[in-house]
Amino acid sequence: MPGLTRRQVLSLTGRLLSLGTISSVFASKIVWAQTNDAAIDVRHLAMLIHDLYPHDEMGDPFYTKLAQLVKPRLEGSEGAYAEFVAQLDARTGGVWQSLDPSKRSEILADLADQPFFAKLRDTVRQVVYVQPEVWALIGYGGNALAQGGYINRGFNDIDWLEETR
Amino acid sequence: MSETRFSLDDDSVAVVIGSGAGGGTLSNQLASQGINVVCLEAGRRLTPTDIVNDEAAMFPKITWLDEVIGEGDARPDFPIWVCKTVGGTTMHWTAAAPRLQAHELRARSTYGAIEGTSLADWPIELKELEPYYARAEALMGVTGTNGIPMLPGSNNFKVLEAGGRKIGYKDIDTNTMAINPVPRDGRGGCLQLGFCTSGCATQAKWCTLYTEIRDAEKTAHFELRPESMATRILHEGDRVTAVQYMDVEGKLREQKARFVCVAANAPGTARLLLNSKSERFPEGLANSSGQVGRNYMRHMLAAVVAIMPGEVHLYKGPQVAGVIRDETRHDPKRGFSGGFQMHIVGLSPGSLADLMLQGKWGREFTDVLGQYKNFASVMIMGEDMPTAENRITLHPERKDQYGMPVPVVRYVNHPNNRVMLQYGRDVCRRLYQSLGATQLFDLYDVFPATHNMGTARMGEDPTLSVTNPWGQTHDIPNLFVSDGSLFPTVGCENPTITIVSLVLRQAEYIQQQMQRGSI
Ligand SMILES: Cc1cc2nc3c(=O)[nH]c(=O)nc-3n(C[C@H](O)[C@H](O)[C@H](O)COP(=O)(O)OP(=O)(O)OC[C@H]3O[C@@H](n4cnc5c(N)ncnc54)[C@H](O)[C@@H]3O)c2cc1C
Numbered sequence: 036m037p038g039l040t041r042r043q044v045l046s047l048t049g050r051l052l053s054l055g056t057i058s059s060v061f062a063s064k065i066v067w068a069q070t071n072d073a074a075i076d077v078r079h080l081a082m083l084i085h086d087l088y089p090h091d092e093m094g095d096p097f098y099t100k101l102a103q104l105v106k107p108r109l110e111g112s113e114g115a116y117a118e119f120v121a122q123l124d125a126r127t128g129g130v131w132q133s134l135d136p137s138k139r140s141e142i143l144a145d146l147a148d149q150p151f152f153a154k155l156r157d158t159v160r161q162v163v164y165v166q167p168e169v170w171a172l173i174g175y176g177g178n179a180l181a182q183g184g185y186i187n188r189g190f191n192d193i194d195w196l197e198e199t200r
Numbered sequence: 201m202s203e204t205r206f207s208l209d210d211d212s213v214a215v216v217i218g219s220g221a222g223g224g225t226l227s228n229q230l231a232s233q234g235i236n237v238v239c240l241e242a243g244r245r246l247t248p249t250d251i252v253n254d255e256a257a258m259f260p261k262i263t264w265l266d267e268v269i270g271e272g273d274a275r276p277d278f279p280i281w282v283c284k285t286v287g288g289t290t291m292h293w294t295a296a297a298p299r300l301q302a303h304e305l306r307a308r309s310t311y312g313a314i315e316g317t318s319l320a321d322w323p324i325e326l327k328e329l330e331p332y333y334a335r336a337e338a339l340m341g342v343t344g345t346n347g348i349p350m351l352p353g354s355n356n357f358k359v360l361e362a363g364g365r366k367i368g369y370k371d372i373d374t375n376t377m378a379i380n381p382v383p384r385d386g387r388g389g390c391l392q393l394g395f396c397t398s399g400c401a402t403q404a405k406w407c408t409l410y411t412e413i414r415d416a417e418k419t420a421h422f423e424l425r426p427e428s429m430a431t432r433i434l435h436e437g438d439r440v441t442a443v444q445y446m447d448v449e450g451k452l453r454e455q456k457a458r459f460v461c462v463a464a465n466a467p468g469t470a471r472l473l474l475n476s477k478s479e480r481f482p483e484g485l486a487n488s489s490g491q492v493g494r495n496y497m498r499h500m501l502a503a504v505v506a507i508m509p510g511e512v513h514l515y516k517g518p519q520v521a522g523v524i525r526d527e528t529r530h531d532p533k534r535g536f537s538g539g540f541q542m543h544i545v546g547l548s549p550g551s552l553a554d555l556m557l558q559g560k561w562g563r564e565f566t567d568v569l570g571q572y573k574n575f576a577s578v579m580i581m582g583e584d585m586p587t588a589e590n591r592i593t594l595h596p597e598r599k600d601q602y603g604m605p606v607p608v609v610r611y612v613n614h615p616n617n618r619v620m621l622q623y624g625r626d627v628c629r630r631l632y633q634s635l636g637a638t639q640l641f642d643l644y645d646v647f648p649a650t651h652n653m654g655t656a657r658m659g660e661d662p663t664l665s666v667t668n669p670w671g672q673t674h675d676i677p678n679l680f681v682s683d684g685s686l687f688p689t690v691g692c693e694n695p696t697i698t699i700v701s702l703v704l705r706q707a708e709y710i711q712q713q714m715q716r717g718s719i
């Protein structure tokens with residue numbers, strides 16, 4: 036299906052995101068175009084990514100890796116990012132980073148209807164769910180050809196249907 | 201690859217535009233009868249090793265990403281999902297190959313007049329198509345025909361089947377699929393990879409790149425020109441004479457032609473005809489009826505994802521090999537016209553992350569996707585109504601890299617679709633609930649159109665249709681339409697085997713016409 040990979044391509048070709056996020060992309064360009072100089076702190080971004088897509092089994096190194104992959108996709112939006120982070124801090128007296136995750140999410144939820152939040156949420160999602168580590172966690176087999184196909188690897192091994200009869 | 205080359209001013213050749221289901225099949229049919237064919241294909245030619253089990257890598261390699269604008273209910277940025285590669289969208293397709301039903305070819309007579317539609321009967325009956333369906337099934341290697349066994353059922357299928365039987369459905373199997381269960385036709389057997397939409401690495405799935413094009417190239421009568429984008433069809437009086445195209449190097453060329461067959465997938469075909477307007481045909485080539493681009497149909501398409509009480513691993517096995525046909529009948533008691541299929545659909549986590557929980561994040565998101573192994577999923581694919589206003593037009597200003605006007609796809613759901621969707625969604629929910637599904641998700645209005653049809657409909661009356669019952673345009677006898685554009689209505693079956701059948705029939709007709717000297 037198109038979803039994720041399609042959008043990756045779209046952003047590659049500079050046409051950016053889909054549907055609901057189109058207006059937000061334009062809006063972000065207009066508002067933040069001038070304040071484009073702040074660099075994105077990977078540690079901070081990793082934390083945001085964790086809160087957007089919290090998988091308890093995945094450790095910090097994984098979220099750091101994700102942040103490194105997401106960062107280049109936010110190129111051009113550094114200003115917007117900085118502004119977003121500033122708002123998180125403003126709401127927590129500058130200690131957002133040191134709060135515990137559930138508290139952080141609450142603050143994040145307050146900003147969820149901001150255009151940049153949508154961009155961040157979608158950009159990150161397109162990265163998270165194509166990572167082999169996540170696939171392994173949620174039980175997706177990935178490259179089947181490399182394993183000789185699923186023909187001898189459980190494509191029809193379902194064993195619980197009997198119980199539903 | 202073959203060595204055969206034809207010169208640009210050889211006006212004895214047939215020019216086929218597009219190398220997908222329609223164009224690839226027609227090219228092979230003509231070439232194997234000794235007719236010289238030049239096939240112009242906008243996309244690149246891939247080699248077998250280019251096909252890998254990686255959605256993200258394959259998508260940009262095969263998908264049509266040139267600008268197309270959607271309006272109405274069509275996704276604005278990505279209204280249609282088609283391929284730009286040798287083999288066309290048969291590279292992407294999931295290979296379900298069911299025949300249309302008799303009453304679906306008589307939609308206007310069966311359903312009556314439905315407000316807001318341009319419903320019509322087909323100019324041919326199922327009886328006339330049957331022999332060609334039979335040939336298409338042999339050609340494409342369709343399971344359950346010609347001694348080819350059915351595919352074994354995957355877990356996702358077994359869930360559909362069990363739930364379906366529980367709620368009273370009977371017509372259920374792994375579907376007639378153009379996928380080899382065992383090696384055939386010099387191609388491998390299906391390894392249950394589940395990456396059908398990324399291109400089939402075993403070649404078990406029928407794709408014209410390594411079937412029809414391969415066979416055409418064994419004759420001395422076929423030249424494929426990849427990365428050649430047809431931009432205009434030229435004519436003198438009421439005969440087409442040549443096709444203008446942009447070649448690999450970005451140079452505009454003109455290939456002379458005895459006759460021309462357009463198989464650029466319905467939106468592409470309408471676009472090319474509209475762009476070939478002239479003094480004689482100010483509204484577009486062969487468009488004296490005004491019907492070119494109109495009556496654009498896709499299918500009513502939605503999916504239901506269920507979280508089941510046990511593991512399913514819905515990604516294993518051919519993505520759509522499993523169907524319930526009980527609802528494909530026409531039964532106005534259900535509150536809508538036409539019917540729908542329910543077929544399994546295997547989707548990757550990446551796709552589901554994007555399609556299933558739009559706008560969600562945090563625990564609400566990960567708690568659901570975390571249960572991916574227990575997902576089962578079914579697609580509802582229903583008959584779509586033709587309307588005059590659902591149509592392909594050319595953007596007045598925007599041009600693509602070939603200097604061609606960007607196509608605009610306008611599509612609005614007919615109210616019939618909404619009633620059918622509700623009904624279909626409810627039965628799918630009941631089906632999974634009967635097996636103890638714990639959560640259910642609806643996916644609708646998220647899919648771009650994978651089936652595109654109707655934009656140059658065939659018929660007897662030249663004022664109401666673009667072509668005659670053989671796909672020959674009413675206005676220009678040596679211009680043919682050879683794809684799903686021809687469909688006056690679409691039934692609820694996947695279109696490709698019908699495209700192939702129509703093209704097999706057209707190839708015979710073309711030969712007769714050539715023998716008679718009329719083209
Ligand atoms: C994900 C997916 C799943 C599908 N699954 C099924 C299924 O299970 N069953 C089914 O029946 N159908 C399925 N389909 C639909 C099927 O792929 C199409 O019906 C079929 O390929 C249409 O054949 P065609 O010849 O009209 O067009 P295509 O196969 O799309 O071929 C058209 C070709 O024309 C080329 N072209 C376009 N414009 C020009 C131009 N101006 N000059 C030169 N070349 C041009 C394109 O690059 C393309 O290669 C699916 C489609 C998708 C996207």
Ligand code: SF4
Pocket residue numbers: 379389390391392393394395396397399400401402403404405517518519
């Ligand atoms: S599941 Fe079968 S048809 Fe589909 S890609 Fe794999 S081998 Fe090919």
